[in-house]
Amino acid sequence: MFSRAFRVRSNTAIKGSDRRKLRADVAAAFPSLSADQLTELIPNKEELNVIKIYSHKGEAVTVYTNHKNPILFEIERALYPTVYTLWLYPDLLPAFSTWPPVLQKLAGGADLMLPGVVVPPSGFPQVEQGTLCAVTLLGNRAPVAVGVATMSTAEMLAAGMKGRGFAVLHTHMDHLWEYGDKSYPPTLAPLVTDSAEKKSTEDEEETEGKEPGSSSSDPLQHVDVGDLSLKETLMGKEELSEKRAAETAQDDSTELQQEAEDSRTPQEQMDALFHQCFFHALKCKVKKSDLPLLTSTFLRSHMFSCCPAGQQLDIKKSSYKKFSKFLQCMQQQKILQVKELNKGVESIVEVDWKHPDVRAFAVPEGFASASAAQDSKSEDREQGYHAPEIIPLYGVSTRLMPLFQESGHKKGSILSSSEVRNIIINYVKTNELVDETNKNFVKVNAILCDCLLDKSEQEEISNLKWDDLLSRCLERLQPLHQVTFYGQEPIVRKGNLEPIDITIAQRSSNKKVTIIKNLELYGLDPQCVANILQQKVQASATITPVPGAKDRVQVQIQGNQIHHLAKMLLEEYQLPRKYIQGLEKAPKLSRKK
Template sequence: MFARPIRVKSNTAIKGSDRRKLKADLSTAFPSLSADELSELVPNKEELNVVKIYAHKGDAVTLYVLHKNPLFFELEKRLYPTVYVLWRYPALLPTFMTWPPVLQKMVGGADLMLPGVVVPSSGLPDVKHGDYCSVTLVNNRAPVAVGTAAVSTGEMHSLGMKGRGVCVLHTYMDHLWAFGDKSGPPSLPNAECDGQEEYEEEYEVNEMEMEEEEVVEKCVEEEQCPGETVTDQACSGVDALSLAEQEEEKGDNEEEDGNQDDQKMPQETMDALLLQCFLHALKSKVKKSELPLLTSTFLRNHMFACCPSGKQIDIKKSSYKKLSKFLQAMQKQHNLVRMKELTKGVESIVEVDWKNRQLRSFHVPEETEGEVAPVQDEGEGTSLYHPPEITTMYSVSSRLEPLFLDVQKRKGTILQPAEVKHLVTEYVKKNELVDENNKNYVTVDPILCDCLLERSEYQEIGSLKWDDLFSRTLGRMQECYQIVYPGQRPIQKKGHIEPIDIAVSSRGSNKKVTLIKNLEVYGLDPAVVATALQHRVQASSVLQPIPGSKDKVLVQIQGNQIHQAGNLLLDHYQIPRKYINGLEKAPKGGKKK
């Protein structure tokens, strides 16, 4: 929850009575702490500050800070230790072990998924749902994350180590950690691991599974820039773990200098990565026929595609902070591009200086040289396009909250259909509601009655078929969707995804024009689609801003081109037919490809 900047509301010294209360609360929450350890964490005579902050989602959090380091944070009247405390007392919480690359995902706001958990020879720690737990890496016993168990240990095994394992709240390298002295974790050898080599084969398998199954804990903001992904700062954090032993051997002064350099490096590295991807995209992706090109499309479809494997672009971790400022620097300092606001509030790249010395001298990195020049398809896109993965999901409504209360799924929790079915099945089994005479039916208890039945059905229906039970449950949840663009974090939004809309309109003298909108929702550049369609039908096309819609434009092309537009979207871009409206309005007898 501290993956993005926090806002400080107040910072005051703690009162004597509050100090005693804090010590009592810590003793209750963490009974393994001795009296001496409690006195060390909450000293009587040293200044201890209470800092009230707001996380980026608006959550009110209280920090207890000693010697400039946050030791504990209080969320919803529950105290949690920070990594600074866990580095002093690594055995304070039950611990789950994972691989170093997973830290990148957790720093970006993701939970720890069970496929990413390394099971030691002693087995998993015994935890219940909601228990405190920490996360360590296989090469170091120093915790790097704090959270709560998503399920009990028994459920982890029964689920086949699939799904969410730890709901991560705070990690090394996040903004709560940065509130302190920004020191690195100590090097604590892991007794369970004789060496990372013996886990290499298992790691390769687990890493593949994590790529398929990892689910981001927080829904990213709908207006979030596509570049806001897991940061290079997290990557440097993984490297910092492996260098911990070397840093400890240095003197105190050298350590301080090294820490300052570590803070500068991610920003400088990100600046260099942005410039490399920018030049790479201009030299091998962007063509003159694409201009003018929306800046957001340039980032999403071109710069991301030029990012070297193992790295990810995060503009907020650069010195520019915003895409517009970076492009302005490229325009003013390097004279590489010229930008213009073609529609109000929407900037486009309208010109590229192809003869610029810096651009001409840039060499495409060998690592991706084979990928940067895909075969052109007669104007139908100068870069490889992969349609996004779209998944229908469901949000828990206030009416259904009692049904999911036992598994802590509150109002607003977003679930996949299979997860809803599993939780409903578990509820029925736990409460022994399966009809003894006919196992195809489920007895309706008071909670199911209130959640799923209409008032007129209260006295009439005493049982439901399994299929009816699931369909009624999904029908009373709010439909959502998750969309995953290639190489980016999943985005979850409420409601139905907007389909691509194709319509025909009449202009003066009864001339027909075809209008296409919502291409941006599926990661398509309207300018590229318009050019490709123009080449297919040999007719003129224009782009028009959509009134009241931010960063969206309408493609208009002469004539009734529904057939050709449909074929382009279905065959070339592989957009599923169910996400395209208006194909039925094509003229009868039109040529089919």
Template sequence: MFVRPFRVKSNTAIKGSDRRKLKADITAAFPSLSADELSNLIPNKEDLNIVKIYAHKGDAVTLYLMNKNPLFFELEKQLYPTVYVLWRYPDILPKLKTWPLVVQKLVGGADLMLPGVVLPSSGPPDMKRGDCCAVTVVGSRTPVAVGTAAVSSAEMHSQGMKGKGVCVLHTYMDTLWAFGDKSNPPSLPDAQGDGEAVEEEEREVDEGDEQTQEPSPDSETTTEQACSVIEQLSLTEPGDDTIGKSQNPEEEEEAEQDSLKMTQENMDALLLQCFLHALKIKVKKSELPLLTSTFLRNHMFSCCPAEKKLDIKKSSYKKLSKFLQAMQQQYNLVRVKELTKGVESIVDVDWKNPELRSFTVPAETDVEAAPFQDGGDVETPYCPPEITTLYSVSARVEPLFLDAKKRKGTILHAADVRSIVTEFVKRNELVEGSNKNYVTINPTLCDCLLEKSEYQEVDALKWDDLFTRTLGQMQECFQVTFSGQAPIIKKGHIEPIDISVASRGSNKKVTMIKNLEVYGLDPAAVATALQRRVQASSILQPIPGSKDKVLVQIQGNQIHQVGTMLLDHYKLPRKYIQGLEKAPKGGKKK
């Protein structure tokens, strides 16, 4: 279920009543969990969040997070523990054991088949079909997967241990595990030595025809093998079936670590190159303070060579904040400060730093180089984006576009829509002979464009009405094209820059501007320019519920000044600016 990334719908703090209900549900679902263990697992004073997500197949799932770690997930009103919970309390679920080679298949998204289940001499645990259960490796008590029993314990024997055993929902190394702190599983050796009770027989490793002869290992060897597999999994991407293929696992592990290190070194070098490149020709002194996220998105990415892809997660730093911290401590190139809670900005750049001065801009990059000055005040004029309205073919008007081989979801310009509809009319000879300004309505046009009340009344439409109705039945989209960048197409209407005025304590006014990022404007740079223009303080605030947007707030009713700057300096069309009518009216004072 969590092999592929999921989409987060909402993330809210849990209420006190919901926390009590959750505890009651956990007690009912996992009765072996004692009251003290439950209190330790979900303390009353710790932050607990409810996260609504959609899995890649569309399933609605509810997650319960404690300190950003998913503890439980709820699917179809049934509660399941994550591996983070099972690593603390491994005995709250019945467990089925499997061979180390099978674990990699589970991580890749496969279900556990009965031929791959290792039964102790006492037989399988008591389970019914649909019961929640865990999967462990022979020689270890550490759960590596969670799912539901596909068959009951009795059916396992009656079916001769053939068919599906566990429908796997969640595993170590999947995206749900990655949503937490990504910690590795603990080492929990199995003191009972299950391996000694297993008869020597051929066991099917996966759903194919391949069968592996598994000798009956001793407990100590099996435990070491289980720990080794779990350790290797932490270095292996899901779906990468590499475990057990090398004749010398130690050499293979060393080779993988060397390859990983080499990849990180290459990404570190590319990260440093794009960083210096952006500072040298992109960032100007007037932009400071500059949001670190804006610096990465608008400057560093554009300085990356076309044949390469910048990915901080594949570097040794993993996060932009750690990389910038290293640049500050090792090279003293920048100074990063948290101006508002949780939002970091670059507040200063050492333009005379030897590392920056000696850096040569690569010739193969597509970024247009600007002359570098020691003061860093390089004027890169803002170029407003080109915004185009587009239309997506909807299910209702799809029959009009079938002859042009345009299916549902195809995005077209208005001129293309006009051309296709005109060709449809001419091909079907629908132009009225007596008055060529009108188009006769045939069954296809009737179904696509007319309302039910018009079926018997409207026999013909004017050309303009025909085009207007067609566009009205299509999904409106917009395309934003920034200079030197690939076009960005999104559904719906483009959000205008919103300017509003709010009252604060003692009837003080503040002006707020949002959606600047949609038009490629850096909120920090706009705030600095406004601050100098009107001589008033300004601050940046993150917008609740929006990941990459920031609100600019400046003292006083500054709508007129904001509008003048956006219209005259940034050359943005007036139709993309909302709230200019709220500017204070000029007049004579009495």
């Protein structure tokens, strides 16, 4: 459904009554969510928007976003969770696994076929036709797609695992995912099912019943074929034995470490987990350019991604009970500074990266490479924008055809300004039209008269200055422009390129808003610009359709933010000033006494 770009019709903040109704609808649709989880998903005071969109097929969809991340979407009064929500609550829906290469096809709009579904040793979850399900990748419990089962579990097995299994609605890496912060799935260890536990218990009982000398010497004898990867299958028995022995030793050391950790109370363990994720996020995720940073965004987008596999942050289970109290404690230790920049909204405004606790923190093994890879991807996204190369062009019009015929050009021929200049100079010199008494003037012959002079001027003007001759010629040619985006073929369009238009509008209660149009023409994502602006100025930003323009949207942000816009467009995005209209409306900075 979201494999192609969709059109945003409206983007508004949700009202209090609608917020309560949405929470009730979510509770009815997903009864497994606890009251705390519902409040976390649909918060009481944090920013929550409702967005009306049209898919590429014209379907009307309602999307609910929390801090710009889509958390739910609604089609024909049916609610569906997005992958961002499923990463927080991975067991919300019954899950079916597939192979990693299949994800690319699902993101491209394909449905999940049964031959691509991996049959686990414990068997499939029991679902009926029409049941909403999650799709995961083998070895990771974090869902990557949401779909509807086209048949029941019994029918899937009866069909020999052939045919279409799930109608996929939304996936990781589709356009709905791109509408959010574009974060990547966490690594969550698969749950141990009851059948697997029972099987391991039976194996232990059988082993205890046997004599020590009667155990098999072949380590492959009791290895389930379903647990072997392709790489392990190709390995020899000796290599596999060594690998299994190393894993056993590692498991033993992990168990000892877990036993030591288990001596602490659950509350102490949750406090330790919060401290670990807090310092990990400060050290690897947050940059100085991200500040000021909303405290809720810091928790959701940074700390949650630093949580180890198989564990989940829950502030209610800690001694702090509220995230604001946890941050107050960190502020008392002078690690960071939190301020209320807007009423009721707290932000992290300063971080002491040289603090001994931050410096002493060591990133857990296994997270280092993943963090580096994610940081490089985020840097690629930040540095991925290159200002387009814009070249004004001109098309030969019907009126000016006689003037350009001698140079071999026809109606519609596309020329640059320098080519037009050379053609005019050659025409004048070839026809000996330079004024002999004053070489700054050109004599107007019959063709120049018809092409460049108005009827009222034809009898009065016999000579033209060179500059006047060239400017008249360019004015009467058809305007075109060529835009070349980085790494793409040049695009030629009719007319002059519209500048990025910045205007200030007055709203109710004498409030001002800044409206930015035409960002798409310069290869800028309006949603991305809105997110960056909102983070920088700590003001509400929305995306709305441009009145009277098809498939065009505008960014609207509270207050007069032209100073911030100018810095972003001119310095960060390196756009020429001549293509930005409205910078003169910036508020005058008051002088400090």
